[in-house]
Amino acid sequence: xxxxxxxxxxxxxxxxxxxxxxxxxxxxxxxxxxxxxxxxxxxxxxxxxxxxxxxxxxxxxxxxxxxxxxxxxxxxxxxxxxxxxxxxxxxxxxxxxxxxxxxxxxxxxxxxxxxxxxxxxxxxxxxxxxxxxxxxxxxxxxxxxxxxxxxxxxxxxxxxxxxxxxx
Numbered sequence: 824x825x826x827x828x829x830x831x832x833x834x835x836x837x838x839x840x841x842x843x844x845x846x847x848x849x850x851x852x853x854x855x856x857x858x859x860x861x862x863x864x865x866x867x868x869x870x871x872x873x874x875x876x877x878x879x880x881x882x883x884x885x886x887x888x889x890x891x892x893x894x895x896x897x898x899x900x901x902x903x904x905x906x907x908x909x910x911x912x913x914x915x916x917x918x919x920x921x922x923x924x925x926x927x928x929x930x931x932x933x934x935x936x937x938x939x940x941x942x943x944x945x946x947x948x949x950x951x952x953x954x955x956x957x958x959x960x961x962x963x964x965x966x967x968x969x970x971x972x973x974x975x976x977x978x979x980x981x982x983x984x985x986x987x988x989x990x
Contacts, residue, residue: 829884833882834921857912864896869897875890922955
């Protein structure tokens, strides 16, 4: 009997769970299923620009597992785009965990409620809020690292942690 899969940590379930080609009625489309953990792996690696190792740490799984989950998710998205199919986001082996967020404007760091919206900094009300990956004062990824690094990479906050005196 195979070992049960380890649940993958995700920051939340997406609010929009169905994507389909425009102009085609949903009843006429084949639906492909994209698991929540597959979407999280795609988000972390392809959107946030994290390495497989960083994504694995964020999801609480091995680097090899991230690679497999990412491969399955990318294949599903590619098939839907190329063949004009709908994508239904549901299921998978996951658990929702709050994420540590930080503000790119002022460097404030806090723990989020996965369902909290809108995401603005509690200190300065800036909407430039990112998931903290590398510890206090580092949002996103270090400057210039990762495939998705745009315009200088992640934030270089001041490292203030909410509720702490900074020592």
